[in-house]
Amino acid sequence: xxxxxxxxxxxxxxxxxxxxxxxxxxxxxxxxxxxxxxxxxxxxxxxxxxxxxxxxxxxxxxxxxxxxxxxxxxxxxxxxxxxxxxxxxxxxxxxxxxxxxxxxxxxxxxxxxxxxxxxxxxxxxxxxxxxxxxxxxxxxxxxxxxxxxxxxxx
Amino acid sequence: xxxxxxxxxxxxxxxxxxxxxxxxxxxxxxxxxxxxxxxxxxxxxxxxxxxxxxxxxxxxxxxxxxxxxxxxxxxxxxxxxxxxxxxxxxxxxxxxxxxxxxxxxxxxxxxxxxxxxxxxxxxxxxxxxxxxxxxxxxxxxxxxxxxxxxxxxxxxxxxxxxxxxxxxxxxxxxxxxxxxxxxxxxxxxxxxxxxxxxxxxxxxxxxxxxxxxxxxxxxxxxxxxxxxxxxxxxxxxxxxxxxxxxxxxxxxxxxxxxxxxxxxxxxxxxxxxxxxxxxxxxxxxxxxxxxxxxxxxxxxxxxxxxxxxxxxxxxxxxxxxxxxxxxxxxxxxxxxxxxxxxxxxxxxxxxxxxxxxxxxxxxxxxxxxxxxxxxxxxxxxxxxxxxxxxxxxxxxxxxxxxxxxxxxxxxxxxxxxxxxxxxxxxxxxxxxxxxxxxxxxxxxxxxxxxxxxxxxxxxxxx
Numbered sequence: 001x002x003x004x005x006x007x008x009x010x011x012x013x014x015x016x017x018x019x020x021x022x023x024x025x026x027x028x029x030x031x032x033x034x035x036x037x038x039x040x041x042x043x044x045x046x047x048x049x050x051x052x053x054x055x056x057x058x059x060x061x062x063x064x065x066x067x068x069x070x071x072x073x074x075x076x077x078x079x080x081x082x083x084x085x086x087x088x089x090x091x092x093x094x095x096x097x098x099x100x101x102x103x104x105x106x107x108x109x110x111x112x113x114x115x116x117x118x119x120x121x122x123x124x125x126x127x128x129x130x131x132x133x134x135x136x137x138x139x140x141x142x143x144x145x146x147x148x149x150x151x152x153x154x
Numbered sequence: 155x156x157x158x159x160x161x162x163x164x165x166x167x168x169x170x171x172x173x174x175x176x177x178x179x180x181x182x183x184x185x186x187x188x189x190x191x192x193x194x195x196x197x198x199x200x201x202x203x204x205x206x207x208x209x210x211x212x213x214x215x216x217x218x219x220x221x222x223x224x225x226x227x228x229x230x231x232x233x234x235x236x237x238x239x240x241x242x243x244x245x246x247x248x249x250x251x252x253x254x255x256x257x258x259x260x261x262x263x264x265x266x267x268x269x270x271x272x273x274x275x276x277x278x279x280x281x282x283x284x285x286x287x288x289x290x291x292x293x294x295x296x297x298x299x300x301x302x303x304x305x306x307x308x309x310x311x312x313x314x315x316x317x318x319x320x321x322x323x324x325x326x327x328x329x330x331x332x333x334x335x336x337x338x339x340x341x342x343x344x345x346x347x348x349x350x351x352x353x354x355x356x357x358x359x360x361x362x363x364x365x366x367x368x369x370x371x372x373x374x375x376x377x378x379x380x381x382x383x384x385x386x387x388x389x390x391x392x393x394x395x396x397x398x399x400x401x402x403x404x405x406x407x408x409x410x411x412x413x414x415x416x417x418x419x420x421x422x423x424x425x426x427x428x429x430x431x432x433x434x435x436x437x438x439x440x441x442x443x444x445x446x447x448x449x450x451x452x453x454x455x456x457x458x459x460x461x462x463x464x465x466x467x468x469x470x471x472x473x474x475x476x477x478x479x480x481x482x483x484x485x486x487x488x489x490x491x492x493x494x495x496x497x498x499x500x501x502x503x504x505x506x507x508x509x510x511x512x513x514x515x516x517x518x519x520x521x522x523x524x525x526x527x528x529x530x531x532x533x534x535x536x537x538x539x540x541x542x543x544x545x546x547x548x549x550x551x552x553x554x555x556x557x558x559x560x561x562x563x564x565x566x567x568x569x570x571x572x573x574x575x576x577x578x579x580x581x582x583x584x585x586x587x588x589x590x591x592x593x594x595x596x597x598x599x600x601x602x603x604x605x606x607x608x609x610x611x612x613x614x615x616x
Contacts, residue, residue: 004287012526014432032287034342039432039524039533048342051239052288063527 003055003133006048008036011069015062018091022058025122031129042073046080056086056129059112064095067106074111086132088125090116157181157213158600160592161198161220161375162382163368164188165227166413166490168197170205171592175216178606180587182209190224194371218375219595223382225366227254228358231276233300234260235283235292240313242436243338244282247312247347249443251354252384253278262292263299272304277362278354279307281321284314286340297321306330308357312338312350333357345437355380383443385594386410386548387419391441392593393544393608394421397601403609404543407517407577408590409565411509411551413452413489418444418517424537427575431521431532438537444517449509451502451551452489455482462508471504473497499556506551507564514565519575534575540567542577546612548585558584559615582616 007023009016016038023035034052036044045057057077061069070089077085089112094103100117107115114128155174162169165188172182184207186200206212230253234241241260248255257274259267271279281300283293293313300309301324308331311321318334325332333356336349363369363378371378379385386408396402405422424438448457459467459482468478481501484491493499519536545562547553555561562582567574589611597604 001287012524012531014526014528014531034285036342037432039434039526039531047236047238050289051236051339052285052342053290054288065527 002030002032003129004032004034004052005129006034006036006045006052006054006057007060008040008045009038009060009062010040010042010045011061011063011065012039013061013063013065013069014038015060015091018062019060022060022122022125025126026058029126042069042076045073046076046082049077049082049085050080054085055133056088058125059087059089060091061089061093062091064092066091066093070107070110070112072110077111086129086136087112088114088116088128090120090125092118155181155213156216158217158219158596158603159215160589160595161201161218162591163190163194163197163220163222163224163378164382165224168194168201169588170201171587171589172205172209172213172215173589173592173596173603173607175596175600175603178603178610180589180607180611181213183587184208188224190222190366190368194224194368195374198371198374217596217599219598220368220371220375220378221380221382221385221591221595222363222366222368222378224368227383228252228354228362228381229254229256229274229277230280230354231255231257231271231274232259232280233263233282233296235289236260239342239436240282240284240339243345243347244280244312244350246345246439246442247282247338247350248280248354249445250347250384250387250439250441251351251358252381252387252443253354255445263296268299268303268305271300276307277365278357279305279309280350280354281309281311282313282338282350284317284337285342286315286337288314290314290317293317293321297324301325301327308333308361310335310350310353310357312336312353315340331357331361339436343437345439347439355384379595379598382591383417383445385591386417387441387443388594388597389590389604389608390419390421390546392597392601392605397597397605399602400605405539405541406544406546407514407539407542407565407580408546408548408585409510409513409552409562410548411449411451411506411513412549414447414450414454416446416449416509416513418446418513420517420537420539420542422537422539422542424519424539426521426532426534427538427541428532431534431538433534435535438519442517442537444513446509446513446516449513451505451509452485455485455505458505458508461512467501467504467508470507471497471500473500477501502551503555503557503561506555507561510547510552510561511564514576515571515574520573521575522573536575538575540575540578542580544583545577545580546583546585546590548588548590553584553586553588562615581614583612583614585611586613587611
């Protein structure tokens with residue numbers, strides 16, 4: 001079964017174009033995409049991910065307020081029983097000229113698995129997803145082998 | 155002339171309407187007591203005797219169809235996953251099927267939840283959860299919890315399609331009726347409640363009617379097709395959307411303030427009427443019914459007074475707060491009382507205006523301005539009914555109000571409630587002969603005749 005990915009633009013941000021392109025590219029790559037569009041509150045990402053049993057949430061933010069909007073996002077996921085869900089964030093995440101490695105660190109510390117700078121091409125995000133899912137699937141197989149026979153849980 | 159007999163087995167009355175299928179005319183009306191608790195035939199016979207007196211002679215009926223809101227209505231419990239998503243979609247499906255929702259559950263059912271559901275003893279349970287290809291764990295967990303429970307009622311399963319067969323097999327293992335239907339929320343942006351509604355209606359027609367003893371009317375009628383609120387929604391739907399050969403009236407709203415609840419039905423897409431507005435939240439049902447359990451003209455009169463404030467209600471009625479309280483006390487003591495004095499009639503008018511106003515506030519969508527870095531943006535939640543072409547009142551409380559037009563106007567857009575997407579300038583009309591339910595029933599066998607009857611008998615008030 002294809003992996004399911006939730007996409008959307010977080011907070012009071014209406015920049016939808018990049019997110020649309022990303023969602024289309026994900027669909028073309030064979031993922032099941034649940035596209036929430038612009039102006040999406042953090043809680044809506046979480047609700048959608050629960051209902052669709054999503055494997056990853058890709059958060060876009062382009063208006064410089066991403067840091068405020070994304071605070072506590074991983075905590076919300078943990079609270080909702082999605083502790084292991086893959087979380088990416090990308091776009092113009094902060095205002096002003098700040099070094100990318102500092103910005104990236106800040107979002108990784110918030111619990112995002114990856115953060116992407118402005119100007120990232122969709123190929124970059126697709127390659128990262130493929131690598132992360134492959135790593136997780138390998139880990140999943142290893143733990144299944146370790147599990148007792150008859151235990152059918154994923 | 156070809157006559158159809160349409161029966162409403164209500165909680166207080168057994169109502170009859172006779173419609174002429176050829177001309178769309180109302181040929182006769184009558185009512186008798188509600189006798190579902192003992193034998194429905196007694197009330198039906200009394201109503202038919204009264205009908206015969208009114209009409210002179212009973213015609214031969216080509217159709218004899220019934221709806222029922224007796225014996226507590228169709229008491230339903232819904233179970234979904236996320237409260238705002240599949241649990242809400244399940245609620246919409248149940249309300250659209252004409253149910254009286256007695257419980258709505260979300261996420262994993264706990265032992266306490268299951269105990270509560272057993273206590274509620276619903277007529278039907280609607281089990282949902284997960285989009286197609288989405289979460290399956292929770293609905294499976296909930297199905298197992300229900301399978302192990304003492305609950306014996308039929309269960310309609312309309313969740314993640316991957317789980318449906320397994321769940322139906324699991325639930326029907328010990329003789330319970332379980333019926334699979336298409337997912338109410340196949341994808342987050344797609345609401346598909348019609349199949350679940352059809353399944354609920356089917357269970358109602360073939361099982362609930364029997365369980366409630368309404369089937370004792372037996373061969374005297376062709377069938378008890380649906381709960382009465384569903385037949386009203388059906389009538390609203392054919393009026394708004396039209397039928398083959400008849401153009402519909404467009405977006406419309408039906409207000410039905412009753413003794414125990416106030417129902418609002420709207421037909422229309424509810425898409426933003428203003429360009430550039432962004433829609434948020436779950437997709438809305440084209441035919442939407444909301445039920446306000448706290449707004450009943452008789453059983454919940456005190457709740458209406460509490461919602462408005464007794465002083466404001468008294469002022470709206472033009473009586474003193476003492477007079478209003480006295481009238482309320484009389485209603486509470488006897489819920490079947492009809493206004494005996496001028497003050498009581500004024501209070502009833504003020505209450506129906508308040509009930510309709512509040513119910514419309516809850517039914518209509520809202521638009522909110524969100525200030526973004528790119529400027530203000532309008533975000534809509536729920537249905538935009540601002541362009542509704544018709545606003546129709548049904549039920550005694552509106553029809554017999556001293557100024558029904560004023561009651562209906564109270565449900566329209568108001569400058570002080572600019573955020574609410576209420577009808578701005580609809581035509582106002584009354585279902586003065588109380589035959590929307592009858593048209594909804596007739597629509598099942600003859601949609602054109604039903605449309606003609608419903609349209610012909612709308613009394614236009616403005």
